[in-house]
Amino acid sequence: MPAERSRPRFPAGPPVASFTLHGIPVSRGIAIGRAHLLAPAALDVKHYLVAEEQVEAEVSRLQQALAAVHKELQTLWNELPKDAPTELGAFIDVHALILSDPMISEAPLDIIRQRHYNAEWALLTQIDELSAQFDEIEDLYLRERKADIQQVAERVLKVLLGTEQMLPKSDGGEDEFQPQMIVVAHDISPADMLQFRDRSFIGFVTDVGGQNSHTAIVARSLDIPAAVGMSGASTLIDQDDWLIIDGEAGVVIANPSALVLEQYRERQQAAARAKKKLQKLKKTPAITKDGTEITLLANIELPDDCPAAMEAGANGVGLFRSEFLFMGRNSKIPSEDEQFEQYKKAVVAMKGRPVTIRTLDIGADKPLDQSEQTALNPALGLRAIRYCLAEPQIFLTQLRAILRASAFGKVRILIPMLAHAFEIDQSLAMIAQAKAELREQNIKFDDGVDVGAMIEIPAAALALPMFVKRMDFLSIGTNDLIQYTLAIDRVDYEVAHLYNPLHPAVLQLISMTIAAGHKAGIDVAVCGEMAGDVKLTRLLLGMGLREFSMHPAQLLSVKQEILNSDLARIMPQTRKIMRSMEPNVIADAVEQLQLM
Ligand code: PEP
């Protein structure tokens, strides 16, 4: 019975100490699985599980790489000039010895066989283990041999890179050997997070991070439980520890007792049943009790997310975070054709529904290259449209690619982080230039493509006439709007408790934006995380919001809330909330809204 087999088995053997960690909840649900610790270096290679029948092929891929490096070292040795310093020959000898040591030549092969890791991951897991042992050696000379081991590993990884391909990955779940893995790391970048799309990764725990950091947002989009800001988790939790993540409470229980485990399994099953029930709403239009139709859109990171958006019954894509096409590529910018193919893929996948492509929002916690972060305060630095206007060629290339995709369906362009009129005007001028170039080259595009602004800087929300005059639609980025209004870094867990969507200043800015859009007769959406929070659905409806954009996984729960909402009752209560400047009054009144 596959269902039984995919269920994680509780380990037999001596009891291990159980402990609980508290952090910041990021993604709902309960995950039960084994801890897989990721050292920072390990994030530089791909991580996936190989299917049972491919394990021996993966073992042989690593064996071949080890043999190739042996040969490489042999050639180096043979070609040493006669007058080369003797240390050089000794250095090659040491590397050859390391390579032949069973700790390198055999242990990683066992990891592939036992854990089904891909070759690169298996090798790095073993290297991390050895490095930790070397760190404890007192003798300085011996301790420094760690660097040699790492250099040898780098050689092998380089060879493996050339044979990366090819072997089908495990589809997770069905395989008796398939572990259900919970990734534990000090931190994971948003780009690295994307590589854990394999179904065998069932949860994430990190030491640092905020609820609306981009890493957290990607975890939510993967629809698996996650908790961040778990200070010390990556040092307290051991490899292969059994873990429960309670994504609702932001709690991680390590090595739980059988009783606790059983309780969580029951909760997990109840949640799965509720989720299944929600599927029935897939085709139901999102209409309030009093007959107001609401548009529910999806946020996506990559075109591959579109099937999930369609599956959830989204009316279109409200936010395609295009920067994910640019990240994790060592600053190599995707070409116009490459981008065009990706945008077109999303447009075609959405089958005529609108796709809102946000132009490059690089910077802050989404650097092009992790190692190139130099800004003193990146969230206030050369981010998003500021970066694009400073790099007009990159911007123009992207605009051309987006416009070309508009020939294949309904596309809207969304510009992030606008604050100044000249930024709007320059963006529009660049779009006009991209159109003129395409026209000149007889390349098809939709001349009527709508252009909208993200309202995510308080200055923008306070200068709305400047925007509604120039733009076709607005989309409120509440994640950044909260960050910049309250002066809280959304990535910094030490100030995470101050990050409050219900702060009266935040509510005023959102409400003003919705009202200004209505007055000007242009659409206003919310595409920040507030749009997918069912506890806030009625408040946003009461403020007049009619377009919500969120991760596909949240869409049906929000729809259910809309179907049960009556605007005639919600509106007066919302007006009361908007008149208050008292956090407690607001919080209580928002709770009351749920009961109406
Ligand atoms: C936002 O700021 O709310 C938003 C949707 O954009 P991002 O989270 O990508 O910054």
Ligand code: MG
């Ligand atoms: Mg933003």
